Amino acid sequence: MKKPKPQPGLPSREQVMRFIADSPGAIGKREIAKHFGLHGAEKIALKALLKDMTDEGLVDMAPGRAFHKHGGLPRVTVLRVAAIEGDAVWAVPDRWEGAGPPPRLRVMEKGRRSALGVGERILARTEERGNGHVAHPMKTLQSSAELVIGVLVADTGPGGKPMTWLRPADKRARFDFAVGDMGDAAIGDLVRAELTGRGPATKAKVIERIGDPFAPKALSMIAIARHEIPHVFGAETLAEAETGAKLPLTPDGREDLRDLPIVAIDPIDARDHDDAVWAAPDEDAGNKGGFRAIVAIADVSFYVRPDGALDREARRRGNSVYFPDRVVPMLPETLSAGVCSLKAGEDRAAMACHLVIDRHGKVTSWRFTRALVRLRANIAYEHAQAAYDKSTSPRRKPGPQAVGQDASDPSLRWDDDIIPALQNLWACWALLAKARAARSPLDLDLPERQVILDEAGGIAEIRVRERLDSMRLIEDYMIAANVAAAKALEAKKSPVMYRIHEPPSREKLVSLKEYLETFDQSFALGQVITPAVFNRLIDGFSEDDRLPEIMQAILRSQTQAYYGPANAGHFGLALGSYAHFTSPIRRYADLIVHRALVDGYRLEVPGKAKDLPARTGLGEADAKGLSRIGEAISALERRAMEAERETIDRYVAAYLANKTGEIVAARITGVQPFGFFATVDGLGGDGLVPVSTLGNERFFYDEAARSLDSEHGRVSYTVGQRLDLRLMEANPVSGALRFELPDAPEGGFRNRPVRRDGAKKDKAGKHMVGKRGRPANIKHKGKRR
Missing domain, CATH: 2.40.50 (OB fold (Dihydrolipoamide Acetyltransferase, E2P))
Incomplete structure (x- = not known):
């Protein structure tokens, strides 16, 4: 249908968007017409314009026919209380039709605390604050189911x-x-x-x-259902994937790299392989001591065309979600585990990033091509590390067994040029690592839990994943390629979907300063805050067993990374321009970057098929909509991270379920007026130790020190403290744990200390906690309605 031509006086889309964004109240067609002075036929044209803007995803229409920015919240809307955490009341939109998961809003209640209950509906005025929103209740509505x-x-x-x-x-x-x-x-x-x-x-x-959910390899179903993660592909999407997988792969328009010993180095349990690497000393006399490197990435844009069914589904998912028992892929397995997965010995379409690296580790130039690759090997991190270590050992003997190969294990039977290829990769990485150390990115070495399942789907082991040099090697090659992609698109004046990590806010730095003062550690707010500042802080605690708590506090002070077209740098990596390029199988943001490179470098290749869009580049519509796409996929990434974290907690709870009543070594991870949270050493999983079990003394909650202190100073519970606790409950359904002190009497202490509503602070700034009654904000597991 042909769109109506703009009438004289009719505002542009940008003017309408700006008026909606800047207006404090609800905006409908009447308000827009009045603001722009529209009459008669102009009002009819405005109605058509607003319909077009709604269809194009520029604005949404809220209940009551009021418009607001797409992906955002109406100025006034209906919310449903989703959770009450201590003093904080959180709500979500009662109706949400955005591309990502619904936002959570902190409800700013007036008067008596916790007057609202979970499930109650309110009409509220919303307000942007920081990186999120708050809600100001206007009235309570009749509850819905x-x-x-x-x-x-x-x-x-x-x-x-x-x-x-x-x-x-x-x-x-x-x-x-x-x-x-x-x-x-x-x-x-x-x-x-x-x-x-x-x-x-x-x-x-x-x-x-x-x-x-307790069937073998099915515990992740809880998170999938709770977060409404799409996990079943429709018939149209599957059919398009099958059509794309049959596209003929030829060298036409591609650089043929099949003779190079390119290898993929991945986790031993990797479900897909979308990146591979190669390096060799640079023969150019002008780059003495330098290297040439190639980072080859699966050419997903060749198979997933813009505006097709596959593309729409990939954007709706935003990313793959990885659980111990399964992966919910962004793309059907025909692609993600098939033709888009770089497998040894098979021809694959790739996007190749060619890098020139000088002897100081600086990337001096780059170029991008579409390529044809045939990997020499798929190598696990552990095998690559062992092979390299053995090849450089002074006691090694000649022959294949001396370089890490094992004839009895097919995964360790490699061509003769693999070991020299690994040695070149390590030598080039030594230069990249030197450059990384010079810019001093944030160095938080936080443990990653790994759940190992047996063949029957039972939990064989839960452990902390070991950090190997082979992992750091691949990480630095990927970072170099990501930076090159961002700078290449900037040089072409092409649109860029940046990965943005902004510096910490002053509020979070003030909170960190107050926390560090409890360790007698100063932190100057007036200094220029760089990642190196935090690294020096970490180094100061390197011999201290409180280092994990310091790193957690630094992590909490950081802002959350997100995707967007307006570059603000990447604070954590200490980089001015950064874009995700290396994982288009599992991240939609990377697919956007690949398409922009296709346009910028004019890399369209033959590969047309019936029922598939011909174009593989980004296109004008998506180029203009990067901000909206970035908001959506950032929210979907947060959803995936929360779902993955919750599922690990459920596996930990399932693993501990038969250990209730036992004493476990634990560490305090958080303190609140109603008790403290602790995690089991080496396993993780947070559990509450209710204040009711801490003793008969009155306790004081020190918010700055994050501690609970007994009245007479006999006992103090502080973040980071290690202690033995008795595991009282492990609930695999929710992932919740509950602990008590080993000597706590059955049923808890009689005059249990609680923080009362309206509690005042003493002169030291600690919350005074009363002795009578049950705290209003504590409900123990097992409580029934």
Whole structure:
């Protein structure tokens, strides 16, 4: 349908967007027409313009026919209270049709604290604050049915009567709910249920059976359901993937790199292989001591064309989500584990980043081509490290066994040129590492938990993943290619989807300063804050067992990275321009960068097929919509990270479920007025130690020091403190743990110390905590409604 021509006086799309963004109240067609002085036919044209802008995704229409910026929140909207965490009340939009997950808003209540309850609906005015939003309640609305994800369990109710309960999958949930209607579900099933009624009369009605989350290799189903992660591909998407996989792969328009010993070095349990590397000493006399390197990345843009069904689904997912028991891929396996996965001995389409590196480790030039590659080997990090170490050992003997090969293991049977290729990669990396050390990026060596499953899907082991030089090597090659992609597009004046990490805010730095003062460590706010400042701080605690807590505090002070077209640099990596280029199989942002490179370097290649769009570049529409795309995929990335973290916690809880009652070594990770949180050494997983179990003394909560101190100074519980705790509960459904002190009496202490509402601070700034009654913001697991 042909769009109507703009009428005289009709505002442009940019003017309408600016007016909506700058207006404090709800904006409808009437307000827009009045602001721009439109009358008669101009109003009709405005209606058509707003429809077009809605169809194009530039604006959304909120309930009540008010417009707001796409992906944002209306100025006034209906919210539903999703969680209450201590003093904080959090809400989400009651209706959300954005591309990413719904935003969480801090509700700024007036008067009595916690007047609102989980599930209640409010009409609120929203306000941007920092990197998020806050909500100012206007009035409470009639409650609608709340949907809860949980597992059905059998237990007793009042009077010992057998009952079915819904145990929520959210560890912040305070209650199990009595089930009034199970539908076709059975005990142990993961379900979606509707809550009706209020208070003790609340009942759960099962509206959807999702499956058995405790079946082998299925615990991730809880996170998939709770976060509504798309995990089933539609028929149209699968058909397009099959069509794309059959595209003929020829050298036409591609650089033939099949003779080079390019290798992929990945985790031993990698599900896909989208990057490979090669390096060799530079023969150019003008670059003595330097290297040439190639970072070859799967050419996903050749198979996933803009505006096709595959592209729409990839954008809806934003990224792949990795769980211990499965991966929810961004692309169907025909592509992600098939033709787009770089496998040894098979011809693959690649986007090649050619780098020239001088003897100081500086990347002096780069170029990008579409290429044809045939990898020599897919090598696990551990095998690459072992092979390189053995090849450089002074005691090695001639022959293939001396360089790490094992004839009995197919994964270690490589061509003769693999070991020289690894040695060249390490030699070139030594230069890149030198340059990295010179710019001093943020060096937070935080442990990564790894869940190892056996063949039956049971938990064989949970351990901290070892950091090897082979991992750092690949990381530095990928960073070099990512920087080159950003600078190459800047040089072409092409649109760039940057990976942005802004410096810490002053508020977070003030909080960090106050925390460090509890360690008698000064932190000057007036200095220029760079990653090197934090690195020096870390070095100062290198021999201190409190180093993990210091690094966690520094991590909390950082802003969250995001995607967008307006460059603000990458603070953590100490880089001025940075874009994700190296993982287009699993990140939509990287696919956007590949398409921009296709346009900027004119890299279109033959490869047309019926029912597939011909173009593989970015195109004008997406180039103009990078801001909107960046907002959506940033939110989807946060959703994936939260889902992955929650699932690891559930596996930890499942692993510990048969160890309840045992004493475990733990470390305090957080302190609140209602108790402290601790994690099991070497395993992770946070659990609460309720203040009710700490003793009969009154306790004081010191917010700056993040500690709970007894009245007479006999006991103090502080972030970072190590202690033995008794594991009282491990709930695989929510991932929640609960601990008590080893000598706590059964049922807790009688006059348990709690922080009362309206508690004042003493002269030292500590919250005084009363002795009477149950704290209003504590509900123990197992509490029933």
